[in-house]
Amino acid sequence: MSEEHHLHDHEHGSVHAPPQPDDKVHSYYQILGIALKELLIEKGVVSADDVRRQIERRDSITPANGARVVAKAWTDPAFRKRLLDDANGAVSELGFEMTTAKLVAIENTAGEHNVVVCTLCSCYPRDLLGLPPSWYKSRAYRARVVREPRAVLAEFGTHVPEHVVVRVHDSTADMRFLVVPERPEGTQGLGEAELAALVTRDSMIGVARASAPNR
Amino acid sequence: MTRLAPGTPIRVREDFPPGHIRTPVYLRGKTGEVIKFFGNFDNAETAAYGLPGLKKGVYKVRFRAIDLWSDYAGPAIDAIEADLYEHWLERLT
Amino acid sequence: MRGPHDVGGLQDGPVDTEAHPLTFWEKQIDGLRAAVGAIGLVNTHENRAAVEALGHDAYNTLAYYERWTAALCRLLIDKGALTQDEIDARVALVRQRLAASGELESGMESP
Incomplete structure (x- = not known):
C-alpha cells in the first residue's frame, strides 16, 4: 500500500472537525x-x-486502520502469516507504524475465541486502533473479564459455545493485542474494502464477532 | 536466568513488594505454563521512577481459569494469559 | 497490598458497553500528556505509577483523565518543571477567568 493511498484515506473522514468545548467546567x-x-x-x-x-x-487513527489489516489477512494468506509472525512489520506494509509497543495479532478460530483486556490500566493498540472505548477503561470490564469472561461477552451480545475455548489476554507488559476475528460466512467474493466494513472495533478487541454481510 | 522453554510449568511469585508492579495480584502464587518468550524489555518497576535498570525477559504465560478461580463458572478449557517479567516466574519441577 | 488500579478478578456490576466519545477537555489532557511524553519529560511507566500512587479514594472517585491530570501535576512538580506555588496561582487565575466568562459550573467559583 502506497503512502499516497494512506494519506488519501485520511482525507475522507470528518476527523479534522474541530472539537466542541464542553458545556461547563x-x-x-x-x-x-x-x-x-x-x-x-x-x-x-x-x-x-x-x-x-x-x-x-x-x-x-481510527479502527478503520485495523479493519484494513484484518481484511487483508482474510484475503491474503501470506500476509496473514506475516501478521501472526511479526505484526509490527506486517502493519507497516499498509503504512501503519507502531511507535511504542510490540503489536501481537491473535486469531479467532472455530475452536478458540480470544478477548483482550488491561486489568492494571488501559493498554491498547492505540497506534493502530486509536484511543480505547470508554468501557475498555472501566473498572467493571477490567475487573470481571478475567473472572467471568463468558458472562462479560454475553453483555456485549456475544455468546460463545461451551466447546469453544475462551482465552483472555491481560496486557500487562509492552505487548499490544489485535484480535483477528473470524471471517463471517457468506463473504466469498467480497473485496478487501467490503470486508473491512464488516470489521468493527469491538471485534478487534474480541468482545464481538465481525458483522455479517448485508444480503 | 536460563530461558524458559514453551511448555515449562511455572509458579508466579507470591510477593507484595511496594512500588509499581505489573504482575497483577490475581496471578501471584498461581501456577501456569510458559507459552512464548517475547524478548527483553525495560523493567517497568524501575522505569516507573525514571531510574535506569536492567532489561528483563518477558514471557507470555497461560493460566487455566479453573486454576485461578476455584468456582469458575465456565468450561475447564478456558484460559487467562498475561505477559510477565522473568523475575516473577519460578520454575516448577 | 493491592493497589487501587489492580482490579482483575474483583466483583463489579454490568459493563456499560456504549462507547462515550471524549470531551474537548479530555482530548486536551490526552494531547498534553502525549506532548510531554514525546519530549521525554514523563514516560508511560511514570504516568501509571503516579496514577496508582493517588490512592484508593482518589483513584475510585476521579474520572480517567482527572487521574491523569492529578498524576501529571505530581510528576511535573517532582521533576522540577513546575512549582506548587505557580500551579496554585494559575489555578486561581483560571478559576476567576472561567467564572467571569460563564464557563464555570455554579458552585465552583471558590475552592
Whole structure:
C-alpha cells in the first residue's frame, strides 16, 4: 500500500472537525489541567502546536486502520502469516507504524475465541486502533473479564459455545493485542474494502464477532 | 536466568513488594505454563521512577481459569494469559 | 497490598458497553500528556505509577483523565518543571477567568 493511498484515506473522514468545548467546567481537576497546559506552554516546555498535533494525530487513527489489516489477512494468506509472525512489520506494509509497543495479532478460530483486556490500566493498540472505548477503561470490564469472561461477552451480545475455548489476554507488559476475528460466512467474493466494513472495533478487541454481510 | 522453554510449568511469585508492579495480584502464587518468550524489555518497576535498570525477559504465560478461580463458572478449557517479567516466574519441577 | 488500579478478578456490576466519545477537555489532557511524553519529560511507566500512587479514594472517585491530570501535576512538580506555588496561582487565575466568562459550573467559583 502506497503512502499516497494512506494519506488519501485520511482525507475522507470528518476527523479534522474541530472539537466542541464542553458545556461547563465542573471539577477542580479540569481547572488544574487547563492551568498545567498554560504554564507548560508559557515556559516553553511544550508548544501549543505540539499539543494540537498530538490531538490531531490521535484523531487521525481510527479502527478503520485495523479493519484494513484484518481484511487483508482474510484475503491474503501470506500476509496473514506475516501478521501472526511479526505484526509490527506486517502493519507497516499498509503504512501503519507502531511507535511504542510490540503489536501481537491473535486469531479467532472455530475452536478458540480470544478477548483482550488491561486489568492494571488501559493498554491498547492505540497506534493502530486509536484511543480505547470508554468501557475498555472501566473498572467493571477490567475487573470481571478475567473472572467471568463468558458472562462479560454475553453483555456485549456475544455468546460463545461451551466447546469453544475462551482465552483472555491481560496486557500487562509492552505487548499490544489485535484480535483477528473470524471471517463471517457468506463473504466469498467480497473485496478487501467490503470486508473491512464488516470489521468493527469491538471485534478487534474480541468482545464481538465481525458483522455479517448485508444480503 | 536460563530461558524458559514453551511448555515449562511455572509458579508466579507470591510477593507484595511496594512500588509499581505489573504482575497483577490475581496471578501471584498461581501456577501456569510458559507459552512464548517475547524478548527483553525495560523493567517497568524501575522505569516507573525514571531510574535506569536492567532489561528483563518477558514471557507470555497461560493460566487455566479453573486454576485461578476455584468456582469458575465456565468450561475447564478456558484460559487467562498475561505477559510477565522473568523475575516473577519460578520454575516448577 | 493491592493497589487501587489492580482490579482483575474483583466483583463489579454490568459493563456499560456504549462507547462515550471524549470531551474537548479530555482530548486536551490526552494531547498534553502525549506532548510531554514525546519530549521525554514523563514516560508511560511514570504516568501509571503516579496514577496508582493517588490512592484508593482518589483513584475510585476521579474520572480517567482527572487521574491523569492529578498524576501529571505530581510528576511535573517532582521533576522540577513546575512549582506548587505557580500551579496554585494559575489555578486561581483560571478559576476567576472561567467564572467571569460563564464557563464555570455554579458552585465552583471558590475552592
